[in-house]
Amino acid sequence: METALIGCFGGICLITIQEIETKERSLLAMKRAKELGRPILMSEVEKMNHIDPLLFFSSGNEHYSGERFFWKDPKDEFILAGLGISKQFQIDQSDDRFGLIEREWKEFLKDSLISNPFSQIGIGPLIFGGFSFDPYKEKTVLWSKFDDSLFYLPKYLLSVIKGQVYFTTNFIFTPNDDELLYKHIIDERNKLFQSLQKHHHTALPALLETKEISPEKWKNTVDAMVKELIRGPLKKVVLARELRLNFNDLVASEAVMQHLNEQQHESFIFALESSGDCFLGASPERLVKKNGTELFSTCLAGSISRGHTPEEDRILGEKLLSDQKNLLEHQYVVEMIKEALEESCEEIILPDKPQLMKIRDIQHLYTPVIGKCSGDSSLLHLVERLHPTPALGGLPKKEAVEKIRQVEELDRGFYAAPVGWLDYEGNGEFAVAIRSGLLQGKEASLFAGCGVVADSDSESEYLETSLKFRPMLRALGGK
Ligand SMILES: C=C(O[C@@H]1C=C(C(=O)O)C=C[C@H]1O)C(=O)O
Numbered sequence: 001m002e003t004a005l006i007g008c009f010g011g012i013c014l015i016t017i018q019e020i021e022t023k024e025r026s027l028l029a030m031k032r033a034k035e036l037g038r039p040i041l042m043s044e045v046e047k048m049n050h051i052d053p054l055l056f057f058s059s060g061n062e063h064y065s066g067e068r069f070f071w072k073d074p075k076d077e078f079i080l081a082g083l084g085i086s087k088q089f090q091i092d093q094s095d096d097r098f099g100l101i102e103r104e105w106k107e108f109l110k111d112s113l114i115s116n117p118f119s120q121i122g123i124g125p126l127i128f129g130g131f132s133f134d135p136y137k138e139k140t141v142l143w144s145k146f147d148d149s150l151f152y153l154p155k156y157l158l159s160v161i162k163g164q165v166y167f168t169t170n171f172i173f174t175p176n177d178d179e180l181l182y183k184h185i186i187d188e189r190n191k192l193f194q195s196l197q198k199h200h201h202t203a204l205p206a207l208l209e210t211k212e213i214s215p216e217k218w219k220n221t222v223d224a225m226v227k228e229l230i231r232g233p234l235k236k237v238v239l240a241r242e243l244r245l246n247f248n249d250l251v252a253s254e255a256v257m258q259h260l261n262e263q264q265h266e267s268f269i270f271a272l273e274s275s276g277d278c279f280l281g282a283s284p285e286r287l288v289k290k291n292g293t294e295l296f297s298t299c300l301a302g303s304i305s306r307g308h309t310p311e312e313d314r315i316l317g318e319k320l321l322s323d324q325k326n327l328l329e330h331q332y333v334v335e336m337i338k339e340a341l342e343e344s345c346e347e348i349i350l351p352d353k354p355q356l357m358k359i360r361d362i363q364h365l366y367t368p369v370i371g372k373c374s375g376d377s378s379l380l381h382l383v384e385r386l387h388p389t390p391a392l393g394g395l396p397k398k399e400a401v402e403k404i405r406q407v408e409e410l411d412r413g414f415y416a417a418p419v420g421w422l423d424y425e426g427n428g429e430f431a432v433a434i435r436s437g438l439l440q441g442k443e444a445s446l447f448a449g450c451g452v453v454a455d456s457d458s459e460s461e462y463l464e465t466s467l468k469f470r471p472m473l474r475a476l477g478g479k
């Protein structure tokens with residue numbers, strides 16, 4: 001769509017054809033809201049010149065602080081940055097939280113006016129958010145700003161897809177709104193564009209203290225778990241722990257995002273703000289992506305450190321590829337993901353042996369999965385079937401989650417759970433929120449876990465979790 005200028009005088013552009021269309025559409029949306037007696041969404045997509053998505057995210061620090069999200073895929077081909085909350089979707093403890101989010105989103109989209117002339121997924125109205133790992137785990141104050149399921153439709157969405165920039169504005173008209181709302185939104189949007197001209201650079205405060213939460217107790221829990229796994233019937237349980245960090249000033253999410261973006265090229269980079277806190281991370285693990293009838297998932301489990309030299313690194317990789325304990329840890333994940341996807345897929349492509357995924361601080365066993373599903377398969381239903389895979393929960397799934405609920409000291413919140421987006425056409429992508437942390441003012445919590453099997457040794461599992469803290473720790477100025 002062209003943004004044709006009708007009149008520009010002395011650098012001030014008065015009105016565009018696009019604005020006239022927007023105004024007409026907004027009058028229609030207001031009329032519809034009054035007739036139907038409920039809120040109506042009007043969403044518009046425009047093509048833009050290049051805007052740095054992190055700059056866009058940062059530019060929201062004044063007016064949209066606490067209402068921002070960010071998402072980038074490992075290939076840098078798909079980036080989303082959202083500012084402001086047009087509509088929030090949240091659900092507390094429920095057995096049907098995935099289905100409820102999906103139904104509420106579909107219901108909300110009914111009768112909406114969407115102007116999107118581009119055939120591209122990830123533009124136009126979409127919700128971004130995540131789920132807690134286990135809604136039945138006793139809540140602590142740590143995650144008080146996040147509900148068990150929390151998504152929002154942003155007011156403004158920047159999508160950078162294979163270098164092309166799209167800008168979506170989402171307006172909601174209620175039966176009581178009049179033209180003033182339209183004017184207000186246009187003013188607000190103009191202010192947002194003006195703020196993009198400014199340079200936003202936020203430095204990180206100094207890290208004063210890094211505290212491991214009960215490491216000895218954690219190792220004892222792993223030892224006890226190993227004994228239980230030897231007895232059966234549980235085969236694998238993932239146990240996680242926490243680091244708590246203190247800084248001399250407030251930690252701005254954009255400063256951490258900047259570092260993650262520079263330091264973690266091979267990962268999904270995500271951030272979700274909620275009421276002043278921010279959950280963010282750099283995860284190498286895709287849970288599921290849906291693009292039309294194509295599905296993509298990842299089996300990722302089994303880990304070893306990187307070498308100091310290329311030769312040492314190669315030897316470590318070879319060792320991982322033939323290590324029975326790690327291969328078993330991985331195989332459990334492959335079997336479960338295959339079974340979960342088979343229900344919705346006509347065809348699944350899955351290599352019979354894992355390969356290596358090498359990322360900055362660690363290498364993993366990795367099996368990519370591709371599936372072909374029927375067109376009406378729902379992404380959130382797939383997320384529900386998959387979460388948690390034995391890479392984050394264990395095997396059997398239900399018993400492992402119950403065991404974690406019972407023995408793990410940590411309140412996982414959104415850690416190790418699905419985080420991602422769902423658009424108005426049912427396409428989207430979810431990553432597993434690992435290598436992540438929660439920013440809370442002058443403090444932060446980091447999370448890391450590992451797959452415990454009958455063959456596990458608590459000291460090496462402890463060291464494995466230490467490697468997994470590194471990406472977030474480095475991004476926060478620690479070692
Ligand atoms: C649980 C985490 O990572 C998961 C556990 C792995 C393992 O135990 O080998 C490997 C990759 C992830 O699926 C984490 O990073 O916190």
Ligand SMILES: [Mg+2]
Pocket residue numbers: 301302303329450451464
């Ligand atoms: Mg492991």
